Amino acid sequence: MKKILVLNHFPTVYPPRSGGTLRYYHIYNQLSAYYDITLLSQSLSHSGDMVQFSPTFREYRVQKDPLYKQISTRIQNREINYELSLIVNMKLSRRATIYKQYYDDLYEESDIIIHESPYLLRYDRYMGADHKPRIYNSHNHEYLLAEQIWKHETARIHLQAVYRREKKLVQEADLVFAISEMERNSFLSLYNPDPQKIKLAPNGVNPGEWYQRKPGSGTEIKALFIGANYPPNIETVRYIIDHLADQCPEIQFIIAGTCCKAFGISTKSNVQLLGKVRHEQKLELFAHVDIAINPVFVGAGVNIKTIEFLSAGIPLLSTPFGARGLNLVDSKHYFRAEKEDFADKLKLVCRDEQQLQKVAAQGQKYINDNYSWFESAKNLKKEIDQLKI
Structure with missing residues (x-):
């Protein structure tokens, strides 16, 4: 050997x-x-x-x-x-x-x-x-x-x-x-x-590791972002707190990972900063949120979080930069948004549960078949x- x-x-x-x-x-x-x-x-x-x-x-x-x-x-x-x-x-x-x-x-x-x-x-x-x-x-x-x-x-x-x-x-x-x-x-x-x-x-990904999804367990829509303590992720968290949370007060933003470290305790009622989570907690989060978001604007390579969100069957709203390198098709595998219209697109896609699940299923199949x-x-x-x- x-x-x-x-x-x-x-x-x-x-x-x-x-x-x-x-x-x-x-x-x-x-x-x-x-x-x-x-x-x-x-x-x-x-x-x-x-x-x-x-x-x-x-x-x-x-x-x-x-x-x-x-x-x-x-x-x-x-x-x-x-x-x-x-x-x-x-x-x-x-x-x-x-x-x-x-x-x-x-x-x-x-x-x-x-x-x-x-x-x-x-x-x-x-x-x-x-x-x-x-x-x-x-x-x-x-x-x-x-x-x-x-x-x-x-x-x-x-x-x-x-x-x-x-x-x-x-x-x-x-x-x-x-x-x-x-x-x-x-x-x-x-x-x-x-x-x-x-x-x-x-x-x-390892497609078989995800828990069965059970979204819609509460009255509020839960949107998830997860990331390490890494400059592009920190910029994303700041954008969620300073912009998305105010523009989408009806959505509960859940942020997990060491990217929370720079922000201390959230002062906004619709933002939860969970910090570092264990693997089992991550699997639970993926099973219970309604949508994943990836409003990243800089970086290189391919976002593993994008692959994981889709592999787990979570509907995803992402900037093109967050979906780079994967040949994803807007409204077929994920939902695309730019920095300027991210909040509006988030509110729009969350109104159509049937479309959310259809695109999530297609995105899941595409990722699990190819990555x-x-x-x-x-x-x-x-x-x-x-x-x-």
Whole structure:
């Protein structure tokens, strides 16, 4: 069984909850039926551990390096939050860190090296100097994402470093996986790699995990948004609180996930900020809300929340940006709205229960027929098996 080593700047969570951890865990859990998989991740704390998911699937979560605080202190700015750890990790990858020691040890026994992002590329100093295949299994077009959401000038100084690392990965890796045709074209346009090596590995779902839906259990319409503590999600929550809640007082807005962290306690009677929820709570929420909303306006990649909402059979109202990369058809798979008319569209679609359920059923079938972690992993396996090892 070939051995694969995967480098990532964040750890898995089990059961996974947010978009990044959902892809990170499920893709490699599926692939571990065919390869021996080791995830080399960065712990979010000052202690590390090793988790054995199965005999052929494990994760080393490397503790924060003592140098982390030293470097982060130099660039710390109150307006830099999300970007800070990414910038620090790029700088740490040039140092003799604990993560580097783990990588050097695990590299020796690995047949294939996979990068989940460009941020830890410098650790892989043997890239181009050995005969082990390299793969970039992208979650997003990272440079374009950073260019959109890194707002502060202190962070934006480092954008060119992201660009250079991602360009090197896309151009020099033996295989590159993009999560949509849109992202594939973006890589081709910006980095001009060999198009034959850019393949698709979409985000997915496990269609069988959802509870049976029981909407309409109260007098108010319940609209759900869920997301991690991530700048585009925070912007969405602010839009819901400041605009949608006032324009749609008859609708109860339920917001779940760590995206609530920036907002404290809601002062509006029709907004519930649940914060971080367990997996079972998430399944219950999906079963009982009347509609899901995804009014996102920036970002990259494909929203896993959009895939999950539809897979669970929830009617969805989304901006085109929230539905990007999935080839969804308005009023067939979901309902489309722009920022300016989102409230009006929300009130309109909620008046027609029959249409809501018809579109939800069609969206559910489309997603469950075309997007699953099993199929994505099968696509990866087919391409990996063609590499010369």
